[in-house]
Amino acid sequence: MADKFVLCRDKVLLVVDVQNDFCPGGALPVQGGDEIIPVVNRLARIFSHVILTQDWHPRGHLSFASSHAGKKLYDSVTMPYGAQILWPDHCVPGTPGADFHPGLKTSRAELVLRKGFNRDIDSYSAFFENDHQTPTGLGGYLQERKLSRLFLAGLAADFCVLYSALDARKSGFEVYVIEDAVRGIDVDGSLAEAWRLMDEAGVIRVREAELTRE
Numbered sequence: 001m002a003d004k005f006v007l008c009r010d011k012v013l014l015v016v017d018v019q020n021d022f023c024p025g026g027a028l029p030v031q032g033g034d035e036i037i038p039v040v041n042r043l044a045r046i047f048s049h050v051i052l053t054q055d056w057h058p059r060g061h062l063s064f065a066s067s068h069a070g071k072k073l074y075d076s077v078t079m080p081y082g083a084q085i086l087w088p089d090h091c092v093p094g095t096p097g098a099d100f101h102p103g104l105k106t107s108r109a110e111l112v113l114r115k116g117f118n119r120d121i122d123s124y125s126a127f128f129e130n131d132h133q134t135p136t137g138l139g140g141y142l143q144e145r146k147l148s149r150l151f152l153a154g155l156a157a158d159f160c161v162l163y164s165a166l167d168a169r170k171s172g173f174e175v176y177v178i179e180d181a182v183r184g185i186d187v188d189g190s191l192a193e194a195w196r197l198m199d200e201a202g203v204i205r206v207r208e209a210e211l212t213r214e
């Protein structure tokens with residue numbers, strides 16, 4: 001089973017948002033978020049291509065509850081592009097929370113993609129902003145380099161990993177999610193729903209051991 005993964009030259013490890021703000025002690029901590037770091041570091045050594053994403057929101061970003069008078073954390077508001085959950089201020093460039101977790105080994109990354117930098121629109125997905133129309137350029141980058149098999153890791157399983165996986169499927173990529181290299185936020189059952197949506201979209205679940213076994 002594992003041999004089909006090894007020596008696969010077009011495989012990409014896409015590491016989503018392993019930043020201080022999503023780890024314990026951060027502004028929007030994902031429970032156990034830092035536990036995936038040793039797993040991701042081991043995986044990064046065996047993939048021929050590593051891409052990292054960084055959530056990157058200017059101060060006053062409209063996904064922040066603090067930008068909406070009278071709204072509370074995790075309220076949902078209607079934006080021109082649809083529903084938006086309101087988050088604590090997070091991943092503001094220039095703050096430590098926006099940095100990669102110091103334990104994450106970043107040296108093998110050939111691309112660092114930032115997303116969510118437009119004040120008026122969030123971008124959970126590494127492929128399209130939350131209007132599902134504005135591309136980040138990642139799809140074009142992968143296509144141009146003929147990289148078609150994506151293995152996702154990172155935070156959070158039920159937001160940025162989920163939307164990246166779904167968009168990648170829609171864009172025609174073969175998509176795997178490495179179950180023990182992700183953790184979720186779980187707002188109102190969002191984690192179970194995320195696994196359901198990924199299964200339905202043909203995202204294949206794998207574990208680290210299946211990728212490393214000889």
Ligand code: VGL
Pocket residue numbers: 017022055087124155156157158159160161
């Ligand atoms: C994320 C909520 C807000 C994520 C980013 O990385 O999953 N979640 N911004």
Ligand code: ZN
Pocket residue numbers: 055056057063090091116
């Ligand atoms: Zn964000």
